[in-house]
Amino acid sequence: MRETDQITVKALLVTAVASGQGKTSVTAALARKLVRQGQRVRVFKCGPDFIDPMILERASGAAVQSLDLWLVGTDACRRLLAEAATEADVILIEGVMGLYDGAPSSADLARAFGIPVLAVIDASAMAQTAGALAQGLRDYGPVALAGIAANRIASSAHAAMVAASLRDIALLATLPGQAISLPERHLGLVVPGELSMIDSVLDTLAEQLVFNSAAWQALPPVRLPVPAAAAALPPLLAGRTIAVARDAAFLFIYPANLATLQALGAKLCFFSPLANDGVPDGADAVYLPGGYPELHAATLAAARHWRSSIRAAHAAGVPILAECGGMMALADTLSDLDGACWPMAAILPGSVSMQTRLAGLGSQALPTAQGPLRGHTFHYSTLTTSVPPVAHTLKQTTIGADVRAEVRGEACYRIGSLTASYFHAYFPSNPQAVAALLLPVAPNAPT
Incomplete structure (x- = not known):
């Protein structure tokens, strides 16, 4: 939605306590689920990365740009977000490493633009301790924690224990352990072009993602200033x-x-x-x-x-x-x-x-x-x-x-x-x- 001098959009930064918790799987599942519901979704990737954006582009159907306060710059990040907001119903940003890792971190990016955080927790070997992790992630910075996505949930009873442990934090989504997951190699996930079943995997992730619609609807929109037009670059490579x-x-x-x-x-x-x-x-x-x-x-x-x-x-x-x-x-x-x-x-x-x-x-x-x-x-x-x-x-x-x-x-x-x-x-x-x-x-x- 565009107001006189601001653009409003629903947005989430998907992060975790560390790498390997399932940020890409949850972001891709959420993007594909929203797209299948008729939503226009734009996804960004925090930090330098080539492979995760390929997966996220396949999941969302739109090109994935980088957002990073150091690499891209604060003003350029703000412009990219605002431009995406003019053509999307939802913006998702996959964080890098753990929420507070790096300088600047994913938490710094979320705070810079007032974007609520969805923290992914690998709950495969825990239950009530998920609440302690969630509260620590919220309060350490602090950040505006929209909720938790519990990954690798074993059963509905397991999900209920995790939800109860969160106290005043919403369990926004759950995803079960995957029989078929996104394969990896030495530089990260295998790229989509090498996976004949990639769309089937993404569809399965979207179907298995249990989403708390009430908590989602309660999320306030992010307000972004209408960006000034970027200055044209000098034609240094004209004719080449x-x-x-x-x-x-x-x-x-x-x-x-x-x-x-x-x-x-x-x-x-x-x-x-x-x-x-x-x-x-x-x-x-x-x-x-x-x-x-x-x-x-x-x-x-x-x-x-x-x-x-x-x-x-x-x-x-x-x-x-x-x-x-x-x-x-x-x-x-x-x-x-x-x-x-x-x-x-x-x-x-x-x-x-x-x-x-x-x-x-x-x-x-x-x-x-x-x-x-x-x-x-x-x-x-x-x-x-x-x-x-x-x-x-x-x-x-x-x-x-x-x-x-x-x-x-x-x-x-x-x-x-x-x-x-x-x-x-x-x-x-x-x-x-x-x-x-x-x-x-x-x-x-x-x-």
Whole structure:
């Protein structure tokens, strides 16, 4: 609903006491249930993430954007929420990690915009203790706790014990333990395109979600100010065509990144290295996002046209921006978890090796001549190379309640027209820096 200077909408931030409680399952189930009831639902994801938004987009039928006070910025978050409110009956935001984890946290986001919180609790091994958890989650911050979603409920009697323990807090939803759940791998949930039964799983989750309609109807709407129009970006990439790799090996792309390139004036064309596509003719720059090259190493190794094409583009001085999986595909070799070693495009000297433990995680910023470019890192591989980095990202580590320290993060490499790093950039945080990375470097210009 739109008033003179405000927009009102029903909204919830879905959070938990920790990762692994079922936030994505509950958010997806609720989104699909509301959509099946004829509601217009928009979903956001708090924090840097590529995979959960794919699941949530499938559940809701609408693109999922990032909301994060640091990565996206408070003003941009407010604008995104208000824009969504003009076209949705309900806004759902899936939090990141636990409610109070990180700086800023999901709780900070909820408080910044007055959004009530739905806390997911894995109740599979508890009953009355759920009440203690709920009250602690509410009062520690505090936050406006709309209610609890009890996940992995064994029976109606179990649900009744949990509800009684909550005292003055509503049991807003319950979800039973799932015989079929969303499968996971090393970077998180398996992406929807790989699951033939994804819609069936989402429908089952929606059907099994027991929803407290009275508590839902009692939730007050969130009021958001009507946003001012965002300032137009300078057409720094006008007339230029950016070739973007997009397939099952290169699928980790913020939707906002593509929108930013277009807002800068670029024309986008997509191609598939897995299909042995070469860099499209007429491309003025190439963007290789992250993904799962390690799962498709044999196919990429056999894609001779792709490999020779990207090498030719590099030799011709075409700017190439390679992030995480995109960088891995440009190394000399990639060794998978089975020990097999596969030849890659051999633009970045060195070898990439998969490992079972996490090698990099967290929000970071890349210093550039145009200012910091914000983003994040999350990978299970390491790169061994003789190439010296031209820069490192900076990650901020919380030492105490209000004490933060900047720590050196991911290496950034520059080889001719190639810029490569494990760092995933969020382009709207500094469009001018992104444009500079995708424009040819003038001879003798500093890097």
